Amino acid sequence: MKLTKVCEGLDFPEGPIAMADGSVILVEIRRKTLSRVCPDGRIEVIAELGGGPNGAAVGPDGMIYVCNNGGFIWTQEGGITRPIGTPEDYTSGSIQRVDPDTGAFETIYDSCDGQPLRGPNDIVFDVDGGFYFTDLGKSTAEYVHHGAFYYAAADGSSIRRVHAPMITPNGIGLSPDGKTVHVAETRTSRVWSFDLVAPGQIAPVPFNMPGRLLTTLPDFQLLDSLAVQADGHVCVATLMRGGISVVPPDGGDVTFHEVPGDPYITNICFGGGDMRDAWITASGTGCLYHTRWPTAGLRLNFNG
Numbered sequence: 477m478k479l480t481k482v483c484e485g486l487d488f489p490e491g492p493i494a495m496a497d498g499s500v501i502l503v504e505i506r507r508k509t510l511s512r513v514c515p516d517g518r519i520e521v522i523a524e525l526g527g528g529p530n531g532a533a534v535g536p537d538g539m540i541y542v543c544n545n546g547g548f549i550w551t552q553e554g555g556i557t558r559p560i561g562t563p564e565d566y567t568s569g570s571i572q573r574v575d576p577d578t579g580a581f582e583t584i585y586d587s588c589d590g591q592p593l594r595g596p597n598d599i600v601f602d603v604d605g606g607f608y609f610t611d612l613g614k615s616t617a618e619y620v621h622h623g624a625f626y627y628a629a630a631d632g633s634s635i636r637r638v639h640a641p642m643i644t645p646n647g648i649g650l651s652p653d654g655k656t657v658h659v660a661e662t663r664t665s666r667v668w669s670f671d672l673v674a675p676g677q678i679a680p681v682p683f684n685m686p687g688r689l690l691t692t693l694p695d696f697q698l699l700d701s702l703a704v705q706a707d708g709h710v711c712v713a714t715l716m717r718g719g720i721s722v723v724p725p726d727g728g729d730v731t732f733h734e735v736p737g738d739p740y741i742t743n744i745c746f747g748g749g750d751m752r753d754a755w756i757t758a759s760g761t762g763c764l765y766h767t768r769w770p771t772a773g774l775r776l777n778f779n780g
Protein backbone atom coordinates (compact mmCIF):
# COMPACT_ATOMS: atom_id res chain seq x y z
CA MET A 477 0.00 0.00 0.00
CA LYS A 478 1.54 3.31 -1.12
CA LEU A 479 0.83 6.15 1.30
CA THR A 480 1.03 9.88 0.55
CA LYS A 481 1.16 12.31 3.46
CA VAL A 482 -1.46 14.97 2.78
CA CYS A 483 -0.53 17.08 5.78
CA GLU A 484 1.02 17.05 9.24
CA GLY A 485 0.59 19.35 12.21
CA LEU A 486 -2.93 18.18 13.08
CA ASP A 487 -3.71 17.88 16.79
CA PHE A 488 -4.97 14.30 17.17
CA PRO A 489 -7.15 14.11 14.03
CA GLU A 490 -10.10 11.74 13.76
CA GLY A 491 -13.48 11.46 12.03
CA PRO A 492 -12.42 12.18 8.42
CA ILE A 493 -15.11 12.93 5.82
CA ALA A 494 -14.19 12.87 2.11
CA MET A 495 -15.88 15.87 0.47
CA ALA A 496 -16.85 16.26 -3.18
CA ASP A 497 -14.42 19.17 -3.68
CA GLY A 498 -11.44 16.97 -2.76
CA SER A 499 -11.04 18.35 0.74
CA VAL A 500 -11.33 16.29 3.91
CA ILE A 501 -13.29 17.57 6.90
CA LEU A 502 -12.11 16.09 10.19
CA VAL A 503 -11.92 16.81 13.89
CA GLU A 504 -8.82 17.67 15.89
CA ILE A 505 -9.66 16.27 19.29
CA ARG A 506 -6.86 17.88 21.30
CA ARG A 507 -7.31 21.21 19.49
CA LYS A 508 -11.10 20.95 20.07
CA THR A 509 -11.95 21.91 16.51
CA LEU A 510 -13.73 20.81 13.37
CA SER A 511 -11.23 21.47 10.59
CA ARG A 512 -10.85 21.17 6.82
CA VAL A 513 -7.76 19.81 5.09
CA CYS A 514 -7.57 21.22 1.58
CA PRO A 515 -6.19 19.15 -1.33
CA ASP A 516 -2.91 21.11 -1.11
CA GLY A 517 -2.54 20.25 2.59
CA ARG A 518 -3.65 23.57 4.06
CA ILE A 519 -5.55 23.26 7.33
CA GLU A 520 -8.54 25.55 7.94
CA VAL A 521 -10.49 25.64 11.21
CA ILE A 522 -14.25 25.49 10.62
CA ALA A 523 -15.42 25.69 14.23
CA GLU A 524 -14.02 25.65 17.76
CA LEU A 525 -16.30 23.13 19.47
CA GLY A 526 -14.76 22.70 22.92
CA GLY A 527 -14.67 19.42 24.82
CA GLY A 528 -13.40 16.62 22.60
CA PRO A 529 -14.88 16.49 19.08
CA ASN A 530 -14.50 12.90 17.88
CA GLY A 531 -16.49 11.23 15.07
CA ALA A 532 -18.16 13.30 12.34
CA ALA A 533 -20.59 12.76 9.45
CA VAL A 534 -22.58 14.76 6.92
CA GLY A 535 -26.31 14.73 7.59
CA PRO A 536 -29.29 15.00 5.21
CA ASP A 537 -29.32 18.80 5.65
CA GLY A 538 -25.67 19.19 4.65
CA MET A 539 -24.65 20.00 8.21
CA ILE A 540 -21.77 18.19 9.94
CA TYR A 541 -22.85 16.12 12.94
CA VAL A 542 -20.09 15.70 15.53
CA CYS A 543 -19.78 13.24 18.40
CA ASN A 544 -18.16 15.21 21.23
CA ASN A 545 -16.60 13.01 23.93
CA GLY A 546 -16.36 15.86 26.45
CA GLY A 547 -12.58 16.04 26.52
CA PHE A 548 -9.46 14.11 27.57
CA ILE A 549 -6.29 14.48 29.56
CA TRP A 550 -3.32 14.24 27.20
CA THR A 551 0.27 13.09 27.30
CA GLN A 552 3.14 13.13 24.81
CA GLU A 553 6.01 10.66 24.72
CA GLY A 554 8.42 9.67 21.98
CA GLY A 555 6.75 11.99 19.49
CA ILE A 556 3.34 10.38 20.05
CA THR A 557 0.34 12.25 21.48
CA ARG A 558 -2.34 10.19 23.18
CA PRO A 559 -5.31 10.56 25.57
CA ILE A 560 -4.96 9.09 29.05
CA GLY A 561 -8.00 10.09 31.10
CA THR A 562 -10.87 12.43 31.91
CA PRO A 563 -10.19 16.10 32.78
CA GLU A 564 -11.47 17.80 35.92
CA ASP A 565 -13.69 20.20 33.92
CA TYR A 566 -15.51 17.36 32.13
CA THR A 567 -19.31 17.55 32.40
CA SER A 568 -20.78 15.25 29.71
CA GLY A 569 -20.57 14.25 26.10
CA SER A 570 -22.84 15.56 23.35
CA ILE A 571 -23.90 15.53 19.72
CA GLN A 572 -23.26 18.82 17.94
CA ARG A 573 -24.55 20.07 14.59
CA VAL A 574 -22.15 22.36 12.71
CA ASP A 575 -22.69 24.56 9.64
CA PRO A 576 -19.56 23.88 7.54
CA ASP A 577 -19.89 27.24 5.76
CA THR A 578 -20.20 29.54 8.78
CA GLY A 579 -18.88 27.47 11.68
CA ALA A 580 -22.05 28.09 13.67
CA PHE A 581 -22.96 25.10 15.84
CA GLU A 582 -25.48 23.90 18.38
CA THR A 583 -25.80 20.96 20.76
CA ILE A 584 -28.74 18.75 19.83
CA TYR A 585 -28.27 15.94 22.37
CA ASP A 586 -26.42 15.63 25.67
CA SER A 587 -28.49 12.91 27.34
CA CYS A 588 -30.86 10.00 26.72
CA ASP A 589 -33.73 9.12 29.05
CA GLY A 590 -32.26 11.40 31.69
CA GLN A 591 -28.81 9.81 31.59
CA PRO A 592 -25.94 12.02 30.36
CA LEU A 593 -24.05 10.98 27.26
CA ARG A 594 -20.56 10.05 28.46
CA GLY A 595 -18.21 9.91 25.49
CA PRO A 596 -19.89 9.88 22.05
CA ASN A 597 -17.35 8.58 19.57
CA ASP A 598 -18.36 7.50 16.06
CA ILE A 599 -21.42 8.15 13.87
CA VAL A 600 -23.13 6.92 10.70
CA PHE A 601 -26.35 8.02 8.95
CA ASP A 602 -28.88 5.59 7.52
CA VAL A 603 -30.88 6.14 4.33
CA ASP A 604 -33.83 7.47 6.36
CA GLY A 605 -31.76 10.38 7.69
CA GLY A 606 -31.40 9.13 11.24
CA PHE A 607 -28.03 8.33 12.72
CA TYR A 608 -26.41 5.66 14.85
CA PHE A 609 -23.62 6.63 17.20
CA THR A 610 -21.46 4.93 19.80
CA ASP A 611 -20.82 6.16 23.31
CA LEU A 612 -17.53 4.71 24.46
CA GLY A 613 -18.04 5.90 28.04
CA LYS A 614 -15.49 7.68 30.21
CA SER A 615 -12.84 6.34 32.54
CA THR A 616 -10.60 7.40 35.41
CA ALA A 617 -8.06 5.49 37.48
CA GLU A 618 -10.99 4.19 39.56
CA TYR A 619 -13.86 3.46 37.17
CA VAL A 620 -14.96 2.81 33.59
CA HIS A 621 -18.48 3.65 32.44
CA HIS A 622 -20.25 1.03 30.40
CA GLY A 623 -20.79 2.04 26.78
CA ALA A 624 -23.72 1.74 24.37
CA PHE A 625 -24.84 2.65 20.91
CA TYR A 626 -27.78 4.89 20.07
CA TYR A 627 -30.12 5.95 17.29
CA ALA A 628 -31.24 9.55 16.95
CA ALA A 629 -33.13 11.91 14.65
CA ALA A 630 -31.12 14.61 12.92
CA ASP A 631 -33.56 17.34 13.94
CA GLY A 632 -32.95 16.76 17.65
CA SER A 633 -36.44 15.39 18.29
CA SER A 634 -35.71 11.84 19.46
CA ILE A 635 -32.92 9.62 20.77
CA ARG A 636 -32.98 6.01 21.91
CA ARG A 637 -30.45 3.63 23.38
CA VAL A 638 -30.28 0.71 20.94
CA HIS A 639 -27.99 -1.67 22.82
CA ALA A 640 -26.22 -1.67 26.17
CA PRO A 641 -24.04 -2.43 28.00
CA MET A 642 -20.99 -2.64 25.78
CA ILE A 643 -17.29 -2.46 26.62
CA THR A 644 -15.81 0.68 25.02
CA PRO A 645 -17.83 0.67 21.77
CA ASN A 646 -16.00 2.81 19.26
CA GLY A 647 -16.33 2.44 15.46
CA ILE A 648 -19.79 2.06 13.93
CA GLY A 649 -20.97 1.47 10.35
CA LEU A 650 -23.78 0.05 8.27
CA SER A 651 -23.73 -2.84 5.79
CA PRO A 652 -24.29 -2.02 2.10
CA ASP A 653 -27.94 -3.13 2.27
CA GLY A 654 -28.50 -1.13 5.46
CA LYS A 655 -29.76 -4.18 7.33
CA THR A 656 -26.80 -4.67 9.67
CA VAL A 657 -24.95 -2.33 12.01
CA HIS A 658 -21.34 -3.14 12.89
CA VAL A 659 -19.71 -1.96 16.13
CA ALA A 660 -16.03 -2.25 17.13
CA GLU A 661 -15.10 -2.41 20.80
CA THR A 662 -11.73 -0.86 21.64
CA ARG A 663 -10.69 -2.80 24.73
CA THR A 664 -12.01 -6.24 23.75
CA SER A 665 -10.56 -6.06 20.19
CA ARG A 666 -13.91 -7.38 18.93
CA VAL A 667 -16.19 -6.43 16.05
CA TRP A 668 -19.88 -7.16 16.67
CA SER A 669 -22.75 -7.17 14.17
CA PHE A 670 -26.42 -6.55 14.89
CA ASP A 671 -29.33 -7.28 12.55
CA LEU A 672 -31.74 -4.37 12.11
CA VAL A 673 -35.49 -5.01 12.01
CA ALA A 674 -36.40 -1.31 11.78
CA PRO A 675 -34.51 2.01 12.01
CA GLY A 676 -32.91 2.08 15.44
CA GLN A 677 -34.19 -1.38 16.39
CA ILE A 678 -32.11 -4.56 16.44
CA ALA A 679 -33.24 -8.17 16.45
CA PRO A 680 -32.98 -9.97 19.80
CA VAL A 681 -29.46 -11.11 20.67
CA PRO A 682 -28.59 -14.39 22.41
CA PHE A 683 -28.65 -14.16 26.20
CA ASN A 684 -25.00 -15.24 26.35
CA MET A 685 -23.62 -12.96 23.62
CA PRO A 686 -23.61 -9.16 23.22
CA GLY A 687 -24.24 -9.57 19.48
CA ARG A 688 -23.05 -11.57 16.50
CA LEU A 689 -19.26 -11.84 16.74
CA LEU A 690 -17.34 -11.12 13.53
CA THR A 691 -13.83 -11.25 14.93
CA THR A 692 -11.57 -10.93 17.97
CA LEU A 693 -8.07 -9.75 17.13
CA PRO A 694 -5.17 -11.49 18.92
CA ASP A 695 -2.41 -10.01 21.05
CA PHE A 696 -2.59 -6.36 22.16
CA GLN A 697 -4.53 -4.77 19.32
CA LEU A 698 -7.14 -2.15 20.18
CA LEU A 699 -9.92 -1.11 17.80
CA ASP A 700 -10.94 2.41 16.87
CA SER A 701 -13.28 3.77 14.19
CA LEU A 702 -14.39 1.85 11.11
CA ALA A 703 -15.64 2.21 7.55
CA VAL A 704 -17.30 -0.36 5.30
CA GLN A 705 -16.31 -1.43 1.81
CA ALA A 706 -18.83 -1.73 -1.02
CA ASP A 707 -18.47 -5.51 -0.77
CA GLY A 708 -19.45 -5.44 2.90
CA HIS A 709 -16.03 -5.98 4.44
CA VAL A 710 -15.42 -3.93 7.59
CA CYS A 711 -12.26 -1.79 7.67
CA VAL A 712 -11.41 -1.05 11.28
CA ALA A 713 -8.56 1.16 12.42
CA THR A 714 -6.26 -0.83 14.69
CA LEU A 715 -4.34 0.82 17.48
CA MET A 716 -0.99 -0.42 18.80
CA ARG A 717 -0.36 -2.51 15.67
CA GLY A 718 -0.85 0.67 13.63
CA GLY A 719 -2.94 0.10 10.53
CA ILE A 720 -6.28 -1.02 9.11
CA SER A 721 -7.72 -4.50 9.69
CA VAL A 722 -10.19 -5.71 7.06
CA VAL A 723 -12.83 -8.06 8.48
CA PRO A 724 -15.07 -10.15 6.15
CA PRO A 725 -18.80 -9.81 6.86
CA ASP A 726 -19.02 -13.57 7.41
CA GLY A 727 -16.25 -13.49 10.03
CA GLY A 728 -13.54 -15.05 7.85
CA ASP A 729 -9.79 -14.38 7.82
CA VAL A 730 -8.75 -10.82 8.64
CA THR A 731 -6.23 -9.01 6.43
CA PHE A 732 -4.08 -6.11 7.60
CA HIS A 733 -2.68 -2.95 5.97
CA GLU A 734 0.12 -1.33 7.96
CA VAL A 735 0.60 2.43 8.32
CA PRO A 736 4.21 2.73 9.57
CA GLY A 737 5.39 5.16 12.19
CA ASP A 738 2.29 5.64 14.35
CA PRO A 739 0.57 3.18 16.70
CA TYR A 740 -2.50 5.44 16.83
CA ILE A 741 -4.11 4.82 13.44
CA THR A 742 -7.67 5.83 14.24
CA ASN A 743 -9.85 6.21 11.12
CA ILE A 744 -10.30 5.51 7.44
CA CYS A 745 -12.79 7.07 5.03
CA PHE A 746 -13.47 6.58 1.32
CA GLY A 747 -14.18 8.95 -1.55
CA GLY A 748 -13.41 9.82 -5.16
CA GLY A 749 -15.25 8.85 -8.31
CA ASP A 750 -14.58 5.14 -7.93
CA MET A 751 -14.63 5.23 -4.09
CA ARG A 752 -11.11 3.79 -3.96
CA ASP A 753 -9.49 6.96 -2.64
CA ALA A 754 -8.89 6.37 1.06
CA TRP A 755 -7.84 8.86 3.74
CA ILE A 756 -6.35 7.58 6.99
CA THR A 757 -5.77 9.52 10.21
CA ALA A 758 -2.51 8.91 12.06
CA SER A 759 -3.54 10.63 15.26
CA GLY A 760 -0.48 10.13 17.44
CA THR A 761 1.77 11.97 14.97
CA GLY A 762 -0.94 14.37 13.74
CA CYS A 763 -0.89 13.32 10.08
CA LEU A 764 -3.46 12.65 7.36
CA TYR A 765 -2.55 10.12 4.66
CA HIS A 766 -4.04 9.27 1.28
CA THR A 767 -3.84 5.97 -0.54
CA ARG A 768 -5.55 4.06 -3.31
CA TRP A 769 -7.47 1.26 -1.59
CA PRO A 770 -7.60 -2.21 -3.20
CA THR A 771 -11.41 -2.32 -3.04
CA ALA A 772 -14.06 0.39 -3.40
CA GLY A 773 -15.48 1.83 -0.21
CA LEU A 774 -19.19 2.05 0.47
CA ARG A 775 -20.68 5.38 -0.66
CA LEU A 776 -22.27 7.08 2.34
CA ASN A 777 -25.82 8.31 2.21
CA PHE A 778 -25.30 12.08 2.37
CA ASN A 779 -21.81 13.14 1.34
CA GLY A 780 -21.33 11.55 -2.05
